[in-house]
Amino acid sequence: MRWWKMLGLAGIMGVAATGVVIARAERRRRAYTPEEIRTRLRERVDTQPDGRRS
Secondary structure (H helix, E strand, O other): HHHHHHHHHHHHHHHHHHHHHHHHHHHHHHHHOOHHHHHHHHHHHHHHOOOOOO
């Protein structure tokens, strides 16, 4: 039964680590100002291979 406990703890640690990664990404995403987002999107559109704009 001891290995079941270890397996359970490993699973819980994996879930916690995933939560940390998601929280960091969310904080990074929310740190942008609306103007920074617009600028980045425009840069992405400008670097498109076919040069399409909407």
